[in-house]
Structure formats: structure tokens, C-alpha cells
Amino acid sequence: MTTTPATSSESDVLARITEVLHRLLDDCDPVPGGITPATRFVDDLDLESIDLVTLTGMLRAHYGEQVDFPGWFASLGLSEIARLTVGHLVRHIVDSLR
Incomplete structure (x- = not known):
């Protein structure tokens, strides 16, 4: 069920992504100090490509x-995906909802 808000602030989107990441990572605290916009999906959270697909599927719900998560990922190069941060995803979502 989609519950898309008409608009979302960066802090709202960050909270949603953090919630989904905790579910995806079995509620463990994946990063000392918590998930921030600077948290990197690959280096800090040790996510693999299948994990990113699962994450975006949960966010799409x-x-x-x-x-458009698939289109956005398709527009990124491998090195960009490897350096992708939570902040990049937050900005993509906020910009898409505008």
C-alpha cells in the first residue's frame, strides 16, 4: 500500500530510509552514531546490489x-553506486516528490 505524502522534507525522508534500513538489517545498529546523510551504503552498511534492490522496493511501497528508483540507478555508473550515500537517496526522493 502506497502512502505517498504530497511532499516530504529531507528529515522525513531520512527517517523513513533509516526505518527501512533497520528492518532490512534486522534492527541492528549498523553504524556507530546512527545513520546520517553521509552514511555510505557499500562502505558503511556493507550492502550489496541485491540489498539496494530490496531497499528501494521497500521504499517504493x-x-x-x-x-523512479530503477531509472535513477540506471543513470548512475558503477563507481557512483559504490560511493552512494543515504543523502544522495534522500535528495533523489525529495526532488522526485516536488
């Missing part, structure tokens, strides 16, 4: 079709 909330944000719906308005946020």
Missing part, C-alpha cells in the same frame, strides 16, 4: 511510482 511507501513512495509509489512517483519516485
Whole structure:
């Protein structure tokens, strides 16, 4: 069920991503000090590509079709995906909802 808010602030989106990451990572605290916009998916959270697919699938259930996760990932190069941060994803979602 999609519960897309008309607009979302960066702090709202960060909170949603953090919640989903905790579910994805079995509620462990994956990063000392918590997940921030600077948290890197690969280096800090040790996520693999299948984990990113799962993450975006869970976020799509909330944000719906308005946020094009597959298209966004397809536009990124491998090195960009390897350096991807939570902040990059937050900005993509917020920009898509505008």
C-alpha cells in the first residue's frame, strides 16, 4: 500500500530510509552514531546490489511510482553506486516528490 505524502522534507525522508534500513538489517545498529546523510551504503552498511534492490522496493511501497528508483540507478555508473550515500537517496526522493 502506497502512502505517498504530497511532499516530504529531507528529515522525513531520512527517517523513513533509516526505518527501512533497520528492518532490512534486522534492527541492528549498523553504524556507530546512527545513520546520517553521509552514511555510505557499500562502505558503511556493507550492502550489496541485491540489498539496494530490496531497499528501494521497500521504499517504493511507501513512495509509489512517483519516485523512479530503477531509472535513477540506471543513470548512475558503477563507481557512483559504490560511493552512494543515504543523502544522495534522500535528495533523489525529495526532488522526485516536488
